Amino acid sequence: MTTKIQRTQRRVGALSKQRIVEAAIEILDADGESALTFRALAARLATGSGAIYWHVADKHELFAAATDHLIARVTSKAARGAEPRQAIRALAVGVFDAIDAHPWVGGQLSRDPWQYAVLRILEGVGEHIQALGVPEHAQFNAATALLSFILGLAGQYAAGARLFARATDRTAFLGAVAAQWAQLDPAQHPFVRQVAKQLPGHDDREQFLAGIDLILVGIETVR
Amino acid sequence: MTTKIQRTQRRVGALSKQRIVEAAIEILDADGESALTFRALAARLATGSGAIYWHVADKHELFAAATDHLIARVTSKAARGAEPRQAIRALAVGVFDAIDAHPWVGGQLSRDPWQYAVLRILEGVGEHIQALGVPEHAQFNAATALLSFILGLAGQYAAGARLFARATDRTAFLGAVAAQWAQLDPAQHPFVRQVAKQLPGHDDREQFLAGIDLILVGIETVR
DNA sequence: ACCTGAACACCGTTCAAGT
DNA sequence: ACCTGAACACCGTTCAAGT
Numbered sequence: 509m510t511t512k513i514q515r516t517q518r519r520v521g522a523l524s525k526q527r528i529v530e531a532a533i534e535i536l537d538a539d540g541e542s543a544l545t546f547r548a549l550a551a552r553l554a555t556g557s558g559a560i561y562w563h564v565a566d567k568h569e570l571f572a573a574a575t576d577h578l579i580a581r582v583t584s585k586a587a588r589g590a591e592p593r594q595a596i597r598a599l600a601v602g603v604f605d606a607i608d609a610h611p612w613v614g615g616q617l618s619r620d621p622w623q624y625a626v627l628r629i630l631e632g633v634g635e636h637i638q639a640l641g642v643p644e645h646a647q648f649n650a651a652t653a654l655l656s657f658i659l660g661l662a663g664q665y666a667a668g669a670r671l672f673a674r675a676t677d678r679t680a681f682l683g684a685v686a687a688q689w690a691q692l693d694p695a696q697h698p699f700v701r702q703v704a705k706q707l708p709g710h711d712d713r714e715q716f717l718a719g720i721d722l723i724l725v726g727i728e729t730v731r
Numbered sequence: 732m733t734t735k736i737q738r739t740q741r742r743v744g745a746l747s748k749q750r751i752v753e754a755a756i757e758i759l760d761a762d763g764e765s766a767l768t769f770r771a772l773a774a775r776l777a778t779g780s781g782a783i784y785w786h787v788a789d790k791h792e793l794f795a796a797a798t799d800h801l802i803a804r805v806t807s808k809a810a811r812g813a814e815p816r817q818a819i820r821a822l823a824v825g826v827f828d829a830i831d832a833h834p835w836v837g838g839q840l841s842r843d844p845w846q847y848a849v850l851r852i853l854e855g856v857g858e859h860i861q862a863l864g865v866p867e868h869a870q871f872n873a874a875t876a877l878l879s880f881i882l883g884l885a886g887q888y889a890a891g892a893r894l895f896a897r898a899t900d901r902t903a904f905l906g907a908v909a910a911q912w913a914q915l916d917p918a919q920h921p922f923v924r925q926v927a928k929q930l931p932g933h934d935d936r937e938q939f940l941a942g943i944d945l946i947l948v949g950i951e952t953v954r
Numbered sequence: 955a956c957c958t959g960a961a962c963a964c965c966g967t968t969c970a971a972g973t
Numbered sequence: 974a975c976c977t978g979a980a981c982a983c984c985g986t987t988c989a990a991g992t
Contacts, residue, residue, distance in 0.1 A: 523957080546985065556958040558987075563956095567985065618841050621887040622894065622908065627923055634922030648926045648933070653942035657876065660883030664844040671845065685845065699857030700850055703871045710871070719876035726949035746976080769966065779977040781968075786975095790966065 523555060525563045529573045533610075536574065541612045541670065544571075572623040575616040578606050579625035583632045592639040593724060599632045600658060600720045604713055607662050611669030618663030630655050642731050650727045657723060661716055683708040746778060748786045752796045759797065759835045764893065767794075767835075795846040798839040801829050802848035806855045815862040816947060822855045823881060823943045827936055830885050834892030841886030853878050865954050873950045880946060884939055906931045 531552050535544050546567070550557040564570045582602035586595065607614035617626060634651040642650050672681040689697070689704035754775050758767050769790070773780040787793045805825035809818065830837040840849060857874040865873050895904040912920070912927035 545983090547983095550959095556960095557985085558959070559957050561986070618883065618886040619890065621890050627912075627920070631920050631923045634926065638922060644925075647922075648929050649938055649941040650945065651922070651926070652938060653880065653945050656883035656887065656942060657880045657946075658883065659886055660841070660879035660881065663841040663882055663886055664879065667842065667844050689850075697850070697854050699861060699870075699874070700854050702867075703857065703874070706871050715872055715875060718872040719879060722873065722876050722949035722953065723880075723946055724949070725952050726945035726947070729948050729952055730945065768964090770964095773978095779979095780966085781978065782976050784967070 523553065523559055523563060525573065528553065528560055528563055529570070529577055532570055532574045533577065536612045537610055541615055541666075568620070571616050572620065572625065575613050575623065576625040576628070578610060578613055579603070579617075579628055582606050583628040586632050592636040593728075595639070596633060596636045596654070596724065597717065597720060599629070599636070600654070601713070601717065603629060603658055604661075604716050607665050608713070611666045613666075614662035614664075615666035615670070618659045618666065621659055626655070626659070629658065637727070640727065640731070642727060646727075646730065653727075654720065654723055657719055661719070665712070679708060682710075746776065746782055746786060748796065751776065751783055751786055752793070752800055755793055755797045756800065756833075760833055764835045764838055764889075791843070794839050795843065795848065798836050798846065799848040799851070801833060801836055802826070802840075802851055805829050806851040809855050815859040816951075818862070819856060819859045819877070819947065820940065820943060822852070822859070823877070824936070824940065826852060826881055827884070827939050830888050831936070834889045837885035837887075837889035838893070839889075841882045841889065844882055849878070849882070852881065860950070863950065863954070865950060869950075869953065876950075877943065877946055880942055884942070888935070902931060905933075 528549065531549055532544055535548055535552065544567075546557040546560055549560060553560075560570075564573070582605075583599070585602065586599050590598070607617070616623075617629075620626075630651060633654050634647065637647050637651050637654075668678065668681060672678065686704045686707040689700050689707065692701055694701060751772065754772055755767055758771055758775065769780040769783055772783060776783075783793075787796070805828075806822065808825065809822050813821070830840075839846075843849075853874060856877050857870065860870050860874045860877075891901065891904060895901065909927045909930040912923050912930065915924055917924060
């Protein structure tokens with residue numbers, strides 16, 4: 509009877525890669541990148557840390573699987589048959605929102621650009637680039653330009669979240685950075701001092717989309 | 732006398748932040764990001780690992796200082812008074828070459844976009860954006876678009892170098908990735924399969940500059 | 955086949971003790 | 974003021990032993 513009560517604390521089903529990945533995502537969402545350790549994961553799954561290695565090769569694969577789980581949702585939801593320009597914007601916003609909701613995804617995307625999740629994004633971007641009528645010889649450069657921009661922002665966003673764990677601190681964080689920028693030597697950093705004013709109030713998503721649009725204009729002009 | 736011989740093995744001058752950063756760069760260049768530990772650094776400087784902390788706050792500051800040391804050379808060398816479009820290209824190529832010569836710089840730039848080295852790049856890009864005649868309200872978005880693209884590529888480049896430590900393996904690495912891409916499901920990944928052919932033979936620097944040019948065209952068109 | 959958890963080989967960082 | 978190096982509190986990963 510008392511053993512029955514203890515049972516409640518133990519995992520019900522068998523371990524699987526999917527259950528491990530889901531638990532990893534829960535830890536990452538709750539406490540950030542640094543909280544995901546094999547010990548913490550094993551504790552949450554009520555198992556030994558070695559058991560995880562039966563289902564997942566190493567931490568790299570674990571991170572990649574967690575990222576792919578969320579990015580796959582974005583790329584598969586992408587509107588088929590939509591106007592290519594809008595489709596690219598929608599895909600980009602989808603990735604942005606995934607990073608916004610799970611900042612560690614941004615860190616993982618920029619840290620390992622050769623993982624499958626990034627390939628999904630490149631494929632989505634590329635297909636719409638083709639639909640845009642960009643000649644074949646220019647498609648690779650056009651798609652990777654968009655991809656690099658997305659990965660660059662992903663890294664920036666994740667770094668911000670890493671510095672201030674709570675999402676509510678984002679404004680305060682940007683305010684502190686802006687204050688630092690405003691104190692820089694005017695002779696050496698005129699531009700950064702000027703944009704410091706816009707930093708705390710700016711909308712990340714708007715700025716992201718503005719960048720996507722700039723690149724799209726470039727692609728369409730060159731085409 | 733025998734003690735005199737032992738003296739040869741010991742450091743000659745006093746420790747300083749500059750000497751520590753130089754030693755760190757040597758380790759990073761020789762054996763990559765993972766080789767830089769406080770123990771390895773202390774051994775190279777013939778001191779205790781704790782001594783380093785007297786001059787450097789932590790590993791984060793050490794990495795940032797090493798990166799800034801190399802990026803400062805690029806941004807200060809930037810041609811003053813040149814045509815803004817060419818100046819931006821020159822600055823971007825300078826950053827690319829620094830990453831190409833020291834792939835760990837790419838990793839560090841993308842990992843911590845709030846470090847001073849990144850601010851240097853943003854300042855350089857921004858000043859040329861101003862010179863380009865972009866209206867003030869559009870300057871911030873234009874400069875960060877270029878910056879995000881640069882940081883995105885920095886991360887990609889560093890990840891490639893991390894996977895294959897020897898620079899000579901780069902072609903082989905890209906060939907292996909291309910072979911993987913070619914085996915993907917044609918129905919799901921038509922675009923990636925198509926560009927796989929261009930991957931092993933493509934010139935990283937050309938592709939980088941093509942991306943910069945696309946964004947510049949976008950900026951000039953919107954202006 | 956799958957799980958357990960101690961053990962191994964590392965880390966970054968601290969700090970009492972030296973000079 | 975600056976340096977030493979053992980000690981601390983962690984890691985990811987392995988592996989003999991269990992079921």
